[in-house]
Amino acid sequence: MSMIKVLIIDDEQHAINVLVDNLKGYKNYTLCGTAKSVEEAISLTQLLLPDLVFLDIILDKKTAFDYLKAFLPNIKFNIIFVTAHNTYAVKAFEYSALHFLLKPIDSEKFREALSRMNDRVSEEERLLRLESLEHNLIRTNGYKWIHIATIEKKYKIHSKDILFIASDSNYSHIYLLDKTKITTSKTLKHYTNLLQDSHFYKVHKSYLVNTEHLKTYNRKTGILKMKNNQLITVAERRRSRFSKLFFS
Incomplete structure (x- = not known):
């Protein structure tokens, strides 16, 4: 050796x-x-x-x-x-x-x-x-470059381009503004810990959303629409805080 x-x-x-x-x-x-x-x-x-x-x-x-x-x-x-x-x-x-x-x-x-x-x-x-x-290492309005490795390839993406991240058991699906979908072996908990001090909010145990890419939010039903028209239901126990943070 x-x-x-x-x-x-x-x-x-x-x-x-x-x-x-x-x-x-x-x-x-x-x-x-x-x-x-x-x-x-x-x-x-x-x-x-x-x-x-x-x-x-x-x-x-x-x-x-x-x-x-x-x-x-x-x-x-x-x-x-x-x-x-x-x-x-x-x-x-x-x-x-x-x-x-x-x-x-x-x-x-x-x-x-x-x-x-x-x-x-x-x-x-x-x-x-x-x-x-x-x-x-320089604060840039909460957004960062993120490196993600998948089985097929490696990605360098800017967190501002992430619409939302969806959990799939021990995997996560990352949805981008350009309609790209990246599947990684990191859990949603990993990305929640990584992005929680940025513009992201965990609205449901299975969804972490970029709040700057929200299109509409229905307070009565708890359903929000993202810029790509994806509908995501905010968990009932999270609705009050979510509304206060972003719609008060």
Whole structure:
């Protein structure tokens, strides 16, 4: 088994130490260097050619993207982003389908981060995900780029283009404005957690709707019509709150 060369980039020495200590338990990974600044990180990356980079998002007055832009469009190394626990930042990573590790780091989180590296993606796909992450880390009126993988293909879609998401047991059907339907193995709960702080509302145990794409809503029957004329019934116990939030 070939050795995997690891570079750690973080502007805090104690954070570097934690990663170094955790890495010692993995025989096929070898530490080739550490860096505390973007400039030092760029220089070491060019010199050492690491296979895997642990990359902190904030590097003094610069960011991980200042470092990554030095290697575009051909980033040859895998990346595990390291970030302080922040709900908004975590969602940005989940939207973008990128690997990340939360601080404070423990051995179990570290192990899980390394295990996820088996998910190999093309250089083109990695670039798309990185572009999405940079966009998603900046608040953009609640909308985000989302990466979705299905059996047939991979999609990069903007959440503003989602009409609604329907549950189908352990699967979800995502309906877009352009009439595309995407079926994924993620549950409706997954998308509810991901989109709940945006323009989406779970009107029924089986439906999550983009409230900006509502056409009409009948308060008496609880039936709403989406822009594509799809009729969806709001669950009775959710009608009062739904009406107050969007029609008061």
